[in-house]
Amino acid sequence: MPEEDSGSAHGRFQRGFEVRSPRALPRLESFNVPEKLSYRIKNRLLGPPLVTEDLDDQRIGKPTALAILSSDVMSSSAYATEAMLGVLVPAVGLAAFSLVVPVSLLVLVVLIFVTASYLEVIKAYPKAGGAYVVARDTFGSGLARVAAASLFVDYILTVAVSISAGADALASAVPALTPYVTMITVVFVLGIAYGNLRGIREAGKTFAVPTYLFIGSMFLMIGVGVARGIFGHLPVYTHFGAGVYPAGTAGVGLLLGASVFIFLKAFASGGTALTGTEAISNGVSVFQNPQPRNARITLVVMSIILGTLLLGVSGLAAVTHATPYLSGDPTVLSQIARAVFGDSPLGRVLYFALDIFTMGILTLAANTSFAGLPFLASFAASDGFLPKSFTVRGHRLVYSSAIVALAVVSVVLLVATNSNVYTLISLYAIGVFTGFTIAGAGMVKHHLIEREKNWRRRALINGASAVLSAAVDITFIVTKFTAGAWTIVVIVPLLVIVFTRFKRSHDSEVKALTDGLEAIEGEVLPRKHKVLILVDEVDVATVTALNYSRILGADSVTALHFVIDEKHAEALAQQWEAGGLGRTPLELLDCQDRRLRRAAGQVVMDALSDGDSQVSVLIPHRIYPRFSGSILHDQTSGSLAEVIAQLPHATPILIPHRVKPQPLPKVSPRAVSEPFDEASPEPLDSRDGVVPIAHLHVRQRAHVLGRVSVIRLSSYHGTTSTAARLEDATGGLMLVFPGRSAIPGLSSGMNVSAEGTVVEVDGHLAMINPLYEFLPLNAK
Structure with a gap:
């Protein structure tokens, strides 16, 4: 506990006050603030409001974080293989099943480098460090705006694609629901938004179980499929049925007749499996301590699971010849599961369960956006690129404005595209790979400037990730330009312009409020x-x-x-x-x-x-x-x-x-200097002789414990001093630090233990330069 000298500074401080008889610090005992109807509804729907000190309790462990921040990445294993086959089958027919595994392996190479790159990002930015933060700190606000715009597009499309794919999976299991798919997607979006508005921990409890059920069922399917394939008992779809993609004709050569353009187009489609990788680096602050270490471990585990699932599904698709349908259902994954589990009663149960779990994870994949985008929006808003409302934590300590905005935009997009996965997926992944490229390039510059231990090896990793991500990005834009990718090429610059306008408006307002400040202060009144x-x-x-x-x-x-x-x-x-x-x-x-x-x-x-x-x-x-x-x-x-x-x-x-006033608050002054009364309540905490503030009196040496409610910086007779009001359940007193313009670490809302001699300052009880110690927020 730091100790300050209480000699001459004490005297100088006291002379700056008018000394009167001690009096209580008034406490408002009962002021019934009338709540609006909207607030009462919010309380009923979302639960009671969380206070700021509950933020630590909202932090989550690695298993829950994996479910919340990685559901998008995990879910992509359900449709990435299908996206690749949707390109290859019309081009080379059955030869597509020979090419899908090599394409998947190439995607995994990119995954390895991107994962390694973001491990470096989290290490360099242990609080939060997605592409936006890296670009802002290394390249400046210009490229940061591009990163933000790209990632906003990606997060929005993540919601639309995953929700649409989830609805298709549900329609595969229950074909009667096919006409209502768009309506179902809207309900799913609203449900996930509602879960996130209830708080991070609430969302984790809700979404963790479906994520792990999906992962478990996928590993079971892959394990059974590999075993049956080894023993030659895995059935093969021998013909193309009605409604499947029209099959092309196989050729010869390394790519079996597929052009380099087709191969790269399939590779770009498979690259959608990497979307959502950035969410962990954006959401480092939601992890329990040690945050950076837990975030890095979660990122590695996520990548290993994704790689295994993607390669397993692609391998089984190559063996079973599961072919994508034009309508989107049955899905390739559904066909693989039917072939692997068979038609026995147990097999039908396992098949139906996988379909349901797939629907669940595909739907919950949108939660990655609802978890990641609010943090990104808060960073951008703090820098003036978005309205300040995006920096404010809402009723349950989440960034409610961003969650609501994401839900509204996603619903509009789903309705406009009739929730068609293939229409949406053509717009997908450009934003995320742009973010990967900027993050990798920014980290290279970071290493060149900081030159930390092993900086050359780390710069090589980030550089390779940037080059590969840029190659995928360019490939995606070229191969899918006419299929709708051109809209992203237009939308991203438009968003950058919007951010720029917000920034100019913000800067002009700041300038208007600060220019001429000195002249106004010295103005003759x-x-x-x-x-x-x-x-x-x-x-x-x-x-x-x-x-x-x-x-x-x-x-x-x-x-x-x-x-x-x-x-x-x-x-x-x-x-x-x-x-x-x-x-x-x-x-x-x-x-x-x-x-x-x-x-x-x-x-x-x-x-x-x-x-x-x-x-x-x-x-x-x-x-x-x-x-x-x-x-x-x-x-x-x-x-x-x-x-x-x-x-x-x-x-x-x-x-x-x-017009209809509420009852006035009852002010119950309590004389904080009154002597100890045997009939008074027991002290809040008897450890180390802690005394309730209401029992203090002048010239008493005492140990008190309470919460800082106000910090005041004042100047008395030319001496700058810091004072903090410390409150417990019985009253309050001032902790005064003469001659100090700041107390490092001291902030309102924190718990403080203080020990010193009680004196009278300006009619209030106070301690001058007390011994003090900062305590955890949950200290009693």
């Missing part, structure tokens, strides 16, 4: 202070504003009413006199054109015309308890304040008044 009160009715709201004007110490106070209805104006004047308000002059100003904003601005300008006045304009602001109140009643106060605020030396002040 006007000598006169005039107060104007805008009066529409003689009621409690107006009288409240009038009473407030009397404590401002103004040179003059004038009430103003803009005459739109002469009869109403006459009645108002009579009520003004009858109510005994006549000592404040009331002026009736003609406003025949009913342009209140113009009239208010003009009257304030007239008051400022002497060039030596500050004008405060009090505007009664009536708050109605229901939504209908804002419709039934005139709401011009904010509009008038907006106009007046544009004038120099004019300050609009809204004086709020609830």
Whole structure:
């Protein structure tokens, strides 16, 4: 526990205060803040709100993180092989089954390098370090915007593709649902968004079981399939049935008649298996400590499982000749499962279970986006590229704005494309491989600058990942350009332009708020202070504003009413006199054109015309308890304040008044200096002699424990000092550190143990330069 000298600094500090008899720090015991209907609904749907200190409890272990952040990668093993065959079968027919495994092996090579690259990213950026953060720190905001735009597109398409594939898997198991696939996808999106809005841990509990059921059933299918293949008992689909992709004709040569273009196109389609790999590096902060190590382990495990599943499915497809259908169902995976498990009762159960688990993981794969995109959006918003609302944690400590926005955009995309996987998949993966490329290249630059241990080997790994990812990206754009990839080539630059506009707006606002700050601080203030009160009715709201004007110490106070209805104006004047308000002059100003904003601005300008006045304009602001109140009643106060605020030396002040006021809070002052009373409650914690704050008295040496509620930086007689209010369940006192502009590590909301002599400062109990120790948030 650090200890500060309490000698001369203590004396200097005390001389800066007016010393009065000790008094309590007031505590609001019962103020029933009325909650809006929307908040009550949110409470019912999402559960009680989580406080900031619960954030640590929301962190998750490796098994749960694997389910939340890797479901997209895992699920791609269900459709990546089918995507490759969808390119190869129309080109070379049966020869496609000889090429699908080599193409899959090439995809796995890229996976190995991308995984190794992101292991370096997590090591270099242990808090959060996706392509956006790496690009921002190494190449600047320009390329960071490209990375952000690319990844946003990828995350949105991840939701659309995985949900569509999941709905197709469900339709494969229950063909009667085929006409309702699009409706089902919308329900799935809303369900996953709802689960994420309930919090990270809630989402983990919900989504972990389906993920592991899918992985287990896939390993079972691959194991049984390999065993049956070894013993020659694995059936083969011997002909192309109705509805399958039209088969091409096999040729000769290394690629069996497929052109290099077709081979690369199939490779690009298989590259969709890597989408979602970045989510772990973006979401490092959700892991339990040690976060970087746990994130790296999870990334390796994820890649090993993905590689095994992808190679296993491709190998079984090559043996069974499972062929993709134009309608999307039955899927290639469904055909493989039927061939592997057979038609026995147990086999049919296992086949149906795999179909259901596949539907579950494909649907939950969208959760990778709901887990990863909010973090990316918060980074971009913090840098001014998105609205600040994306940086705010919501009701359950998740970035609710990003979750809702992702759900809305995904639903629109699914409805617009009729949830067709092949339409969506042609737009897929360009964004993620752009992110892979930027992250790898950025890490190469990072290694060249930092030159940490083994930096050459690490730079080679990241460089190889960048080159391979760029090759896949270019291949994808070229081979699928006419199939819809051109839209991504257009959308990404448009998003970059949007981010740039947000950034310019943000920077211009910051500049407007900071330019000339020193000149304003040293500005000679006007000598006169005039107060104007805008009066529409003689009621409690107006009288409240009038009473407030009397404590401002103004040179003059004038009430103003803009005459739109002469009869109403006459009645108002009579009520003004009858109510005994006549000592404040009331002026009736003609406003025949009913342009209140113009009239208010003009009257304030007239008051400022002497060039030596500050004008405060009090505007009664009536708050109605229901939504209908804002419709039934005139709401011009904010509009008038907006106009007046544009004038120099004019300050609009809204004086709020609830039309149906709530009971006032009960202020229960507790004399924190009262002596210990045997009838008082027991101390919160008797360890080490901890004393409740309510039992303290001056000149007592005591050990207290509480939560920091306020930190105050003040200057007293030229001495900068830091003070913190420490509260427990019984009261509060101030911890004062004279001569210190900051206490490293001290922040509001944290638990602190303090020990020192209780003194009196400005009528409150305090400890000057106490011994202190920061405690865990859950310390009692």
